[in-house]
Every structure is written in C-alpha cells, then in structure tokens.
Amino acid sequence: MDFPETRWSLIGRLAEQPDQVAVVMELYADPVGRYLRHKFSAEKGGARLDDVVQEVLVYLMEHPELLARAKPGEIEAGQASRFRYFIMTLAYNAARNALRRHTHGREMNAAMGEDGETTVAEALAIARQPTNEAVLAMDRAWAESVLAAAWRDLAAWADDGTLEAEIPRILRENLMDGRNLRDICADLDMPLATCHRRLARGRTYLQKAIADRLRQAGEINLTEDGSAACEVLLGALRA
Structure with a gap:
C-alpha cells in the first residue's frame, strides 16, 4: 500500500x-x-x-x-x-x-x-x-484497526495475484486459530514444504502491511523493520 x-x-x-x-x-x-x-x-x-x-x-x-x-x-x-x-x-x-x-x-x-x-x-x-487506563483503551483500538487493515491488504494481494490465493487462509488458521501446519496442509492437499513457504511469505507481507501503516502514522521510523512494527502492535493488544 x-x-x-x-x-x-x-x-x-x-x-x-x-x-x-x-x-x-x-x-x-x-x-x-x-x-x-x-x-x-x-x-x-x-x-x-x-x-x-x-x-x-x-x-x-x-x-x-x-x-x-x-x-x-x-x-x-x-x-x-x-x-x-x-x-x-x-x-x-x-x-x-x-x-x-x-x-x-x-x-x-x-x-x-x-x-x-x-x-x-x-x-x-x-x-x-x-492516564494508563486511557492509553490502554486507545492503543488497543488503534492496534485492532491497524491489524484489521493489514489483513485486508493481505487479502487484496491474494486477490490480485501478488500472493498465492491460499496464503491468507494458511496464515489466519496458523497464527489466529493456532492450527498445526500439518493439519492445514492436509486440508489443502499441499506438501508441507510448500505450506511452510506460503506461511513465511504471508508473514513477510503481513509485517509489511503493518509496518507501512505504522510508518505512515508516525508510530515507527523509516529504519525500523516489520518485526519491530509487529512488536509495537502486539504490545498494545497484549496489554
């Protein structure tokens, strides 16, 4: 984006x-x-x-x-x-x-x-x-919104062919639902090695979507990578 x-x-x-x-x-x-x-x-x-x-x-x-x-x-x-x-x-x-x-x-x-x-x-x-209470509530609302937008970006990339079509499903079921990657592969009739690659690629693009939005909002600087951006976001959600 x-x-x-x-x-x-x-x-x-x-x-x-x-x-x-x-x-x-x-x-x-x-x-x-x-x-x-x-x-x-x-x-x-x-x-x-x-x-x-x-x-x-x-x-x-x-x-x-x-x-x-x-x-x-x-x-x-x-x-x-x-x-x-x-x-x-x-x-x-x-x-x-x-x-x-x-x-x-x-x-x-x-x-x-x-x-x-x-x-x-x-x-x-x-x-x-x-106040600490206000910060927690406002940070959580912001983090939920950024994460939801990042998932929409991921779905759009899958729709336009930038990413393989099954990547959002693999990522969501593994990261959000906690499903074992072997079980996901079995459902998709996909080799485990391929599923691993899809998962890694999806994580990279999800981090990119998060980082792009946080940089644009001034939450992280231009030199911070996607993993740092995710930590900023997850920290607000875990609080």
Whole structure:
C-alpha cells in the first residue's frame, strides 16, 4: 500500500488546507469508531451508538480547525501516538455531547459549543499526559484497526495475484486459530514444504502491511523493520 506523505504533514496543513481533513479522517475513522464503541459499550445492541459514531465522524470532518489544534510540530520524537490520543478524546467528548442531547429529547448533535474551546483543551491535556487506563483503551483500538487493515491488504494481494490465493487462509488458521501446519496442509492437499513457504511469505507481507501503516502514522521510523512494527502492535493488544 502506498502512502505519499506522512500523517503529520497532513495535520500540519489542516489550518491552511482544510480539504485535507478527509485524508486524515480516513486514517482514524475506524480506530475512533472502535474506541467509541468500547467507551459506550452500554449502548451496544441498538442503532443509536452507530448513529453517534457517524455523527462524531461527520462533525470532525466538518471542523478541521479542531484537529489542527494538535500542532504536530510540538510533538516530541517517539510521541507520535499523542495525536491519536487527542483525536480519540475529542471524539469521545463529541459523542458524550450527542448522547446527552439525545437523552434529553434534543436533536442528536456532536457540537462542542460555540467554539469547542473547553473540550479541545481537555483533549489536548489528555494527549499530553493520558492516564494508563486511557492509553490502554486507545492503543488497543488503534492496534485492532491497524491489524484489521493489514489483513485486508493481505487479502487484496491474494486477490490480485501478488500472493498465492491460499496464503491468507494458511496464515489466519496458523497464527489466529493456532492450527498445526500439518493439519492445514492436509486440508489443502499441499506438501508441507510448500505450506511452510506460503506461511513465511504471508508473514513477510503481513509485517509489511503493518509496518507501512505504522510508518505512515508516525508510530515507527523509516529504519525500523516489520518485526519491530509487529512488536509495537502486539504490545498494545497484549496489554
């Protein structure tokens, strides 16, 4: 997957080029949605939470000046995750507003007041010094989203012939389901040596997909390899 420029360069231009917000939101819409569904888990089972998530994403899309408040130039090296803490907290505040208004019989609206100053300031403060509980929840939502996207990349490579068609199945059954490789080979009527090669090739491409996304988001630097990227991701999922 090609990423022409980093997330930070896009965020840095939002104040002057608000049309770039769509590109930024494409990166964060899924993890933000996952985080909101975790935070408002009591709302699961109804359509209202889905409506809230959509309302929040639309609100953020329409207010790039709020995201531009992240000021990427002020983020120190190794702290790229602060933007996701900022945007997820901003989204949480907006969702809370929408749910409160809905509960009181008003139109469901994620707006943060006339200028959003209070909730934006709160989100910036949390991004600078989040609690351990908040970090775990936000990191997990981010990691789940990146991993899901990496699996989609793998499936796309299998569909277009970049990878052998059976690689996603081999990888998923071995890594996710814990199945023995010999049993997988038997199901596929494939020699064990071939299955080993398919597994190794699939792992390499899955690591590439993860690393590409983490580099683009500023989570790892250009010199770190795929195994380092996977450790970053798995660390968040294991926490």
